[in-house]
Amino acid sequence: MSKYQKDDNETYILPENVAAYSGRIGLRYKKFTLNGEYTYKENDPSDDNGYIYNPGHAALINLGYSRKGLGISLSAKSVDNMSYRSDRTKGLADLFINYLPAMNKTHTYNLVATLYPYATQPLGEIAYQAEVLYTIPKGKGGGKYGIPININYSAAFQPLRHTRGFAMPGDSSRITYRGNPFDMTDSLLWQDINVNVTYKFNKSFYLIGSYFNIAINNDVSKVTETAHGIINAHIAVLEAGWKINKKHNLRAELQALFTTNKKMAGFNYQTDKDKGDWVTLVLEYTISPNWFLGFMDQYNYGNSNKDLRVHYAIGSFGWIKDATRVTLNYGRQRAGLFCVGGVCRFVPASNGLTVSLTQSF
Numbered sequence: 001m002s003k004y005q006k007d008d009n010e011t012y013i014l015p016e017n018v019a020a021y022s023g024r025i026g027l028r029y030k031k032f033t034l035n036g037e038y039t040y041k042e043n044d045p046s047d048d049n050g051y052i053y054n055p056g057h058a059a060l061i062n063l064g065y066s067r068k069g070l071g072i073s074l075s076a077k078s079v080d081n082m083s084y085r086s087d088r089t090k091g092l093a094d095l096f097i098n099y100l101p102a103m104n105k106t107h108t109y110n111l112v113a114t115l116y117p118y119a120t121q122p123l124g125e126i127a128y129q130a131e132v133l134y135t136i137p138k139g140k141g142g143g144k145y146g147i148p149i150n151i152n153y154s155a156a157f158q159p160l161r162h163t164r165g166f167a168m169p170g171d172s173s174r175i176t177y178r179g180n181p182f183d184m185t186d187s188l189l190w191q192d193i194n195v196n197v198t199y200k201f202n203k204s205f206y207l208i209g210s211y212f213n214i215a216i217n218n219d220v221s222k223v224t225e226t227a228h229g230i231i232n233a234h235i236a237v238l239e240a241g242w243k244i245n246k247k248h249n250l251r252a253e254l255q256a257l258f259t260t261n262k263k264m265a266g267f268n269y270q271t272d273k274d275k276g277d278w279v280t281l282v283l284e285y286t287i288s289p290n291w292f293l294g295f296m297d298q299y300n301y302g303n304s305n306k307d308l309r310v311h312y313a314i315g316s317f318g319w320i321k322d323a324t325r326v327t328l329n330y331g332r333q334r335a336g337l338f339c340v341g342g343v344c345r346f347v348p349a350s351n352g353l354t355v356s357l358t359q360s361f
Contacts, residue, residue, distance in 0.1 A: 002019040002020070004016055018043070020040065032063070033063070033066075038060075041055060046083060046085065047091055051174070054175050060075070061075065069135045071132070075129040075130075076103075076127070077125075079126075079127075080179040082098065100122055102118060102119055102120045105192065109239075110280050111237075111278055111298075115278070116233060125158065126156065128155055129153065131152045133150050143200070155192075156189040158189060159184055162178045188264075190215065191215040205240070208239040211236055213234055215230050218272070218274075227273075229271070232271035254279075259273040259275075278299065280299070281295075293315075296316075298311070298312040314329055315331055316328065323359060326355075331351070332351045335349040
């Protein structure tokens with residue numbers, strides 16, 4: 001594919017047509033699957049990369065194995081200078097042409113998904129992910145229904161860029177480095193270790209216990225203004241679900257987040273406590289198929305500033321019909337991501353009543 005944008009820059013001669021090429025391959029043998037994709041992008045000077053003329057690349061490899069009761073997935077990704085927008089002057093999440101999937105598990109629990117979320121760095125990252133799903137068979141220690149166990153690990157690092165021989169004095173090419181696929185440094189961008197175990201007591205009641213260890217480099221992937229370097233958080237979640245009858249369902253979550261301020265094992269980093277420790281209570285009552293009620297209270301009890309140790313309590317009421325969703329929220333809401341029923345969106349800090357309408361086409 002190719003994009004066109006007129007060259008209206010007074011400083012540089014910019015390419016008006018920027019092409020990208022991609023190839024994919026997929027293989028399957030018995031219980032194994034292997035697929036990969038490689039994309040090459042021609043030089044695309046922009047605000048993102050400081051108007052350099054380097055080409056860009058992205059590579060993705062997935063290997064999987066599955067049989068009854070066991071699934072294993074291994075993934076690797078290499079991205080370098082792959083910001084590809086329809087307007088070279090835009091930033092943040094505006095006007096992307098390409099999609100760069102984040103190589104980490106998508107979380108839905110509030111404290112896990114909203115405080116320290118991570119997204120792919122389009123200018124460069126080397127990422128890996130491994131996941132194991134195993135079910136303890138029923139009748140063999142797995143109770144009446146079996147016990148699913150999910151273990152997931154993901155990490156992302158800054159790429160290694162070879163600069164020797166590039167950008168010499170008087171060099172007008174503005175090709176500033178060479179980046180090879182999967183060449184990486186030991187500079188951590190993100191690390192996520194998580195485990196969850198589900199136990200079903202009967203057809204109506206279940207429990208899910210989860211643990212998450214998240215480390216994010218706030219200097220690169222900016223998620224807060226109150227921390228520097230690596231933020232390391234330990235999060236525990238206990239979820240309970242009760243199907244009262246065919247139409248009525250009750251779900252509850254108790255979440256706790258603890259930050260540390262110490263050397264991170266295996267890396268030469270001092271972690272940051274950011275806003276300190278949190279605890280969250282979530283209650284959701286669903287009346288199938290159209291109605292739901294919810295209550296959530298986030299309490300930042302571990303904030304070093306005692307004036308900021310406040311409760312963010314909010315009640316929700318909603319109606320869902322096909323692709324239409326109407327939600328009323330009342331209460332105190334902190335700035336950032338807000339999640340209800342696994343649906344998350346960015347919101348400003350507020351205290352009062354908000355009404356939202358979501359329509360999918």
